[in-house]
Amino acid sequence: MTLVLLSLAATLLSDPSTIVREGSSPQLAIDSRGTIRMIFGRKDTIFAVTSRDGGQRFGPATTVGILPGMHLGSTRGPTIASSRSRSVVVAVDTGGNITTFQLDHARDRWTKHGTSLNDVPRSAPEGLATVAATASDEFHAVWLDLREGRQNQIYVGRIALDGATRVPNRRVYASPDGHVCECCRPSIATNGRHVAVMFRNWLAGARDMYLVTSTDGGRSFSAATKLGEGTWKLDACPMDGGSVAIDSRGVATTVWRREMTVYQARAGERETRIGEGRAPMIASGGSATYIVRQDGQSIKLTSSTGAAETIVGEGRHPQVLALADGRAFVAWEKAGQVHYQLFSPLAPGVR
Numbered sequence: 331m332t333l334v335l336l337s338l339a340a341t342l343l344s345d346p347s348t349i350v351r352e353g354s355s356p357q358l359a360i361d362s363r364g365t366i367r368m369i370f371g372r373k374d375t376i377f378a379v380t381s382r383d384g385g386q387r388f389g390p391a392t393t394v395g396i397l398p399g400m401h402l403g404s405t406r407g408p409t410i411a412s413s414r415s416r417s418v419v420v421a422v423d424t425g426g427n428i429t430t431f432q433l434d435h436a437r438d439r440w441t442k443h444g445t446s447l448n449d450v451p452r453s454a455p456e457g458l459a460t461v462a463a464t465a466s467d468e469f470h471a472v473w474l475d476l477r478e479g480r481q482n483q484i485y486v487g488r489i490a491l492d493g494a495t496r497v498p499n500r501r502v503y504a505s506p507d508g509h510v511c512e513c514c515r516p517s518i519a520t521n522g523r524h525v526a527v528m529f530r531n532w533l534a535g536a537r538d539m540y541l542v543t544s545t546d547g548g549r550s551f552s553a554a555t556k557l558g559e560g561t562w563k564l565d566a567c568p569m570d571g572g573s574v575a576i577d578s579r580g581v582a583t584t585v586w587r588r589e590m591t592v593y594q595a596r597a598g599e600r601e602t603r604i605g606e607g608r609a610p611m612i613a614s615g616g617s618a619t620y621i622v623r624q625d626g627q628s629i630k631l632t633s634s635t636g637a638a639e640t641i642v643g644e645g646r647h648p649q650v651l652a653l654a655d656g657r658a659f660v661a662w663e664k665a666g667q668v669h670y671q672l673f674s675p676l677a678p679g680v681r
Contacts, residue, residue: 348671350370350667352667353370354371354663355370355402355403355408356369356647356649357409366384367380368388368668368670369394370668371400375396376394377392379392385653385672386672392440394419399424406458409461415435418432418463419433424455426453427454428459428471444494447471448499456474458571459471460472463520464520465522472518475499483501483509484510486500500548503531505531511531514537521578523546525548527542537564541555543580557597559600575614581596583614584612585612587608592608594621609648610622611650615653620634622642622648622650624646628643629643630642631650647663
């Protein structure tokens with residue numbers, strides 16, 4: 331059954347638009363204990379803040395690591411995922427090497443892995459990568475890689491937590507027209523042994539979204555399936571890769587932009603229009619699925635709970651988490667500062 335995302339009425343649970351500190355490109359992760367970790371960048375430094383009370387308060391910022399020449403901004407920048415006992419940050423430098431950092435939750439200390447994630451040096455100069463985790467401490471990443479003929483294709487890799495073992499990378503898609511969309515970040519989601527990867531393709535001048543899936547922990551992947559019913563002919567790059575979530579049955583739900591409209595879709599099913607905008611992100615957890623998107627300067631939140639749409643604030647590059655108690659945690663960037671807000675859904679029609 332297709333998940334139709336309705337709108338959401340919400341109450342603020344903290345002061346409006348709480349500012350973490352100066353920085354850009356916030357990214358979010360939540361572990362099985364409900365601990366929220368938010369990372370963001372400033373020049374060559376990655377920072378992290380942690381909340382152990384469901385996003386109401388965050389502790390002081392700590393340094394994840396320093397990466398000279400780090401990609402940051404315009405959908406490029408470090409990303410984070412959390413498992414039961416660890417968190418991993420993936421960051422890419424302008425030389426095209428992918429660096430990973432690991433947090434042991436028990437020790438509460440970040441360490442830098444000694445080997446690059448991409449097993450061919452300098453193969454990821456676009457700096458577009460995403461990471462996801464399973465509860466059992468498996469981490470998977472996806473990125474744009476041009477090791478073959480200097481053309482960007484979709485590669486994935488598992489992250490060895492010992493920091494030294496190199497796990498061979500795997501190409502999961504190569505466009506027959508030479509390359510995929512060259513500046514849209516691919517996305518990845520995991521749930522148990524299920525892995526879903528979504529990316530924007532480039533076929534006959536069309537920049538449509540495609541999905542590949544795995545049922546064996548990323549060892550093999552299905553053929554690519556186009557998402558949505560329409561097509562987007564565009565002689566430019568939209569720099570907008572969308573987002574994917576996957577449930578325990580391995581069913582992937584995706585959100586993405588075509589022209590100036592955001593859609594939700596599952597492979598083989600009809601698309602659902604969410605609204606005007608760009609840069610959509612999706613998160614599922616507890617009793618709700620949330621989608622956040624940028625519409626002009628407004629950050630808008632919708633949900634599967636069935637109430638009216640909420641304007642979160644103003645800014646860009648929104649991120650969202652669906653908390654176990656049904657609330658939504660949203661972060662975004664505005665004027666060089668990282669903002670966040672916590673929302674609780676109300677019943678349909680309640681204002």
